[in-house]
Amino acid sequence: MKALHIVESAYRATLEEQDDTIVWLTQAMRGAGATVDLLLRGNAVNYAVRGQDARGLEFGAWKQTEPPRIERDLASLIAKGGNVYALGEDLEQRGIDSPALLEGVRPLRMPMLPALLAGYERVWHW
Amino acid sequence: MNKPLELSFALMDAPFESARSTTALRLLAIAARRGCRIRVFAYEGAVMQPFARQQRHANAVHGRSAEEENHFLPKEAIGALIDEAARHGGSLDWVNCGLCVDERGGAESIAGVRRGTPGDFWQQAQESVNTLVIATRD
Numbered sequence: 167m168k169a170l171h172i173v174e175s176a177y178r179a180t181l182e183e184q185d186d187t188i189v190w191l192t193q194a195m196r197g198a199g200a201t202v203d204l205l206l207r208g209n210a211v212n213y214a215v216r217g218q219d220a221r222g223l224e225f226g227a228w229k230q231t232e233p234p235r236i237e238r239d240l241a242s243l244i245a246k247g248g249n250v251y252a253l254g255e256d257l258e259q260r261g262i263d264s265p266a267l268l269e270g271v272r273p274l275r276m277p278m279l280p281a282l283l284a285g286y287e288r289v290w291h292w
Numbered sequence: 293m294n295k296p297l298e299l300s301f302a303l304m305d306a307p308f309e310s311a312r313s314t315t316a317l318r319l320l321a322i323a324a325r326r327g328c329r330i331r332v333f334a335y336e337g338a339v340m341q342p343f344a345r346q347q348r349h350a351n352a353v354h355g356r357s358a359e360e361e362n363h364f365l366p367k368e369a370i371g372a373l374i375d376e377a378a379r380h381g382g383s384l385d386w387v388n389c390g391l392c393v394d395e396r397g398g399a400e401s402i403a404g405v406r407r408g409t410p411g412d413f414w415q416q417a418q419e420s421v422n423t424l425v426i427a428t429r430d
Contacts, residue, residue, distance in 0.1 A: 167418055175430050179336075187336055188427075191410050198411030288417055290302070290425040 168201045169288040176209035180234040181223055186213065188292045189239050196248060203249040204240075205274070205282070211256045213240060214271040237268055244270035251282065296382050297328045300420040302413060304428040306337025307366040313341065316426045317369050320384065324377035330384045331416035333408070337396075337428065339388040341366045344400040367402045374404040387412045 173188045180186055188204075195202045206213055213236045223230040244250055254273045257263075264273065274282060283289055301320065305313045323330050334341060346365045348358045370386060377384040387408035393399055399407075417423040 169414075169417065175428065178428065178430060191335065191413075194410035195414050198409065198414055200411075200414040202414075288423055290423065290427075292304075292425060292427040 167287045168203070168285065169195075169290060170203050170205055170283065170286040172205045172207060172289065172291045173210040173213070174208040175292060176212060180236065181220065181230070184230075184232055184234050185239055186210075186234070186236055189213070189236060189243070192248065193239065193243055196243070196246065203251070203286075204243065205251040205253070206271075207253040207256050209256075209260075211252045211260065211262060213237075214250070214252045214257075214267050215262055216266060216268055240268055240271065244268075253279075297323075297326065298331070298420045299323050299328050300331040300333065300413075300416040300423040302333045302335060302423065302425045302427075303338040303341070304335045304426065307341050307343070307346070309337070310428070312426050312429075313338075313366065317366070317373065319424070320373050321376065324373050324382060324384060325380055327380040327382040328377070329382050330377055331420060332384065332386045333410075333413035333416055334386065334388045334392075335413075336389070336392050339392045339401075340396060340398050342370045342386060342388070342401045342405045343367060343398050344402050371402050371404065385416075387416070 171188055171192050192202050192204050216237060218237050220233040223233065240250055249272065250270065251272050251274045254275045257273060301316065303316050307313060320330060344367060346367045348361065348363045348365065350356065350358045351361045354361060374384045386405045388401060388405055390407040390409060393407060
């Protein structure tokens with residue numbers, strides 16, 4: 167069985183969780199033997215942009231030493247054979263062009279979605 | 293006798309925060325009444341839905357004591373759904389994401405809830421005819 171996680175809710179508690187919870191879930195499920203890929207849409211397409219830096223969170227003497235590194239997490243997912251897609255129209259709407267994208271992220275136009283979705287037995291929208 | 297329908301659900305919302313949680317419980321109730329074998333993977337805030345220490349409180353605005361108010365507690369609804377599923381020949385297997393439990397200090401769950409991993413969610417999905425994700429939305 168193949169499954170596709172569609173991630174639309176973006177940067178929800180990423181500072182608290184030190185990752186995106188669904189990107190993490192995707193990695194953990196793949197680690198357990200699942201065939202799961204990722205499609206970024208809406209604000210979540212920004213996860214695919216290079217050079218993000220979430221360092222600097224601190225309260226009094228407490229400092230967050232391990233901030234979220236979503237770019238690294240996506241790169242790791244891709245390096246391990248996972249497919250990461252990003253919706254082209256949502257990238258354009260946010261002024262994100264291809265050179266800004268992390269290597270291996272595959273932009274996908276809306277008309278191509280039905281064919282992509284047809285390749286998965288389960289599609290889960292987060 | 294027909295084999296019970298196998299369904300799985302992934303829930304993500306914390307209790308007392310979203311109408312999605314009530315909707316999820318309503319869907320589970322329908323499946324329980326139909327004798328389905330139901331599997332739930334509770335992720336992030338949803339692991340607190342069956343938290344055993346949820347307590348009723350009085351409500352001065354309503355002018356009612358804790359007993360009179362009879363405040364809705366998700367843990368009781370989940371316990372009732374586990375019983376309801378069994379009564380109709382099905383089952384409700386509720387799995388809490390273990391790491392999500394740990395970061396919330398929410399290990400004290402009601403009977404019938406077990407600790408698991410994302411691998412359990414994958415297994416649940418594979419064993420079910422379909423899986424509904426009810427995710428937290430901004």
